[in-house]
Amino acid sequence: MEVKVYEDKQTVATEFSAYFAEQTRQDKPFNVALSGGSTPRIVFDTLADAYGDNINWKNVHFYWGDERCVPPTDEQSNYKMTKEHLFDRIDVPEENIHRILGENDPKGEAMRYANLLEINLDRVEGVPQFDLIILGMGDDGHTASIFPHEIELWDAEDHCVVATHPDSGQKRVSLNGAVINTAKEVAFLVTGAAKEEKVAIIHQEKEGFKQYPAALVKPKSGNLLWFLDKEAAAGL
Numbered sequence: 001m002e003v004k005v006y007e008d009k010q011t012v013a014t015e016f017s018a019y020f021a022e023q024t025r026q027d028k029p030f031n032v033a034l035s036g037g038s039t040p041r042i043v044f045d046t047l048a049d050a051y052g053d054n055i056n057w058k059n060v061h062f063y064w065g066d067e068r069c070v071p072p073t074d075e076q077s078n079y080k081m082t083k084e085h086l087f088d089r090i091d092v093p094e095e096n097i098h099r100i101l102g103e104n105d106p107k108g109e110a111m112r113y114a115n116l117l118e119i120n121l122d123r124v125e126g127v128p129q130f131d132l133i134i135l136g137m138g139d140d141g142h143t144a145s146i147f148p149h150e151i152e153l154w155d156a157e158d159h160c161v162v163a164t165h166p167d168s169g170q171k172r173v174s175l176n177g178a179v180i181n182t183a184k185e186v187a188f189l190v191t192g193a194a195k196e197e198k199v200a201i202i203h204q205e206k207e208g209f210k211q212y213p214a215a216l217v218k219p220k221s222g223n224l225l226w227f228l229d230k231e232a233a234a235g236l
């Protein structure tokens, strides 16, 4: 595991974008799962500004680690956020964008998306393998859409699961733990003072750390990177 600490959110975005550009330099299709959240938004802006013409976007296939069960036009949609901050600003073929259909019935969509991953991606011991999974971490220690109150979903047999937001009750579709931990690279993007407490608990393995889904991210043979700003890393 590598922990990278930068001055502020924009520097995290700049450094992550350089890392992302480097990762995509391969001859075969590069399959990445995106996350929603506040830090990816600024990362997508930075990628579009700095690498819009410098990445072979035709080679990059976009998936999601989680999606809110809302239509793609809804303000809460992770897809909508990515479209506005990245896709509308780069030359990526429509067929490279494999969104979770948040407007569909959640259970059926989780099954459809798991099936899509199993068809489109290489598999390791039956589990679809991404080149890179980008993750955020919520203030409560959730990652993708696996929340502490439903931590059993991490070990679910299905590669995509239906989760429920603890406060709003909103349904989500999320990758399970097996898919996350099978990726070749997993990169957390975590910034802001609200994350400090959970970052410290997880990284210092303080009592009870395993109740936080973000603590369960341990790629079997891939690399794990945490991109943090100073505020999120203040407790380390």
Ligand SMILES: O=C1O[C@H](COP(=O)(O)O)[C@@H](O)[C@H](O)[C@H]1O
Pocket (backbone or CB within 6 Å): 035, 036, 037, 038, 039, 066, 067, 068, 078, 135, 136, 137, 138, 139, 143, 144, 145
């Ligand atoms: O609900 C979500 O939140 C997490 C973390 O977001 P942040 O704004 O606290 O950074 C995100 O990783 C996930 O994709 C999203 O659906």
